[in-house]
Amino acid sequence: MRTKLLYQEDSYLKESEATVLEISGNEVVLDKTVFHDGAGGVAADSGYIVYGGERYSATASHKGGEVVHVLDRAPSFKPGDVVVGVVDWDKRYRKMRLHTAAHILSAVLYNRHGALITGGDITHEYARDDFNVEGDMATVRRIFEEAVAEVNEIAARGIEVKVYWLPREEALKIPGVVKLAERMPPDIPTLRIVEIPGVDIQADGGPHVRNTKEIGTVKILKVENRGKGKKRLYYTVE
Structure with missing residues (x-):
């Protein structure tokens, strides 16, 4: 897995900058994430990804050995760009x-x-x-x-x-x-x-x-x- 799971070190992190590693349609892989991907029987986190003035609703998933952030639409950013992941903290x-x-x-x-x-x-x-x-x-x-x-x-x-x-x-x-x-x-x-x-x-x-x-x-x-x-x-x- 290429993504560092920040919540495993600090479950109270609500957001983090991350570098985009891969994009496939509306599915995004980051180098690190505050999103839990739903492994172990705990429901996956939702929240949003921010890039510039754009905000994308996002839900984490586990796919092909990777944590994938599924967005509500294909993003305008590209691999190498830095985004901010924000988890729905109340949930x-x-x-x-x-x-x-x-x-x-x-x-x-x-x-x-x-x-x-x-x-x-x-x-x-x-x-x-x-x-x-x-x-x-x-x-x-x-x-x-x-x-x-x-x-x-x-x-x-x-x-x-x-x-x-x-x-x-x-x-x-x-x-x-x-x-x-x-x-x-x-x-x-x-x-x-x-x-x-x-x-x-x-x-x-x-x-x-x-x-x-x-x-x-x-x-x-x-x-x-x-x-x-x-x-x-x-x-x-x-």
Whole structure:
């Protein structure tokens, strides 16, 4: 990948200058970006690209191993030009809050029930996760309600969220560093680690808040039975 992912170093960057590397129609590749491309189940960022007096609506995407910025029209700028990428911060920040909450939730369910995530995604409005917990729906709802109550108690402690990189072999020796039932981290030599000390540690490439207090309060929206090994929880933050 040619694009430096600025949000992996600082998720609070709202905009950045970048040099245009490639253009194909209305799809633009930059040398660096504040836009998250939607990898890892977190919805891709939207925002706009500014060049001179022109502003283009933009949504990030992952295509052919590259982060691609899909514009609302073909741009007037060309490779080598310098543009400014600006992320829709309100949507991004809600996704950050939900993403960090999701890590705490997965840790609580893993520690309490040995549950792994079998699917899920995060938008700026809500998150949904599937867990391989079993039981009748009354039992499953109770499990989720107890887990969310613990998530809220943990979030209220105001724990600093740490982000750092480790060699892949070293990272994969950490118990519970992967909580996805059917997917391993990408096959790269160094993994980005997101740690909530005393609570959770996971290999993860997406944006997060700096402190668990920023999450607010997690609220259950809906619980569904999606079949064996897939009990689905919809939740949001307030």
